[in-house]
Amino acid sequence: MLYRLGTEQAISFARQYIGAVDFVNPSQEQYIAAVEKAARFPDQRITLCDAVTAILSE
Incomplete structure (x- = not known):
C-alpha cells in the first residue's frame, strides 16, 4: 500500500x-x-523482520 498508493494513504489505512x-x-x-535462524543463512539478505515473521509462522 505504501508504495502503490503513497504515504498518506498508508497512514490513513493504519x-x-x-483498533480492529x-x-x-x-x-x-x-x-x-x-x-539464530538468520545466522544460518549468511549468504542471504534476511532482515530481522523477515526472520521474526518466519519464527512466528512456525
Missing part, C-alpha cells in the same frame, strides 16, 4: 484499522530464535 487488529508482540525468546 489509523483506521489499528490484534498485534502480535514477539517475545525475547522469539527474537533470539529469529537471529
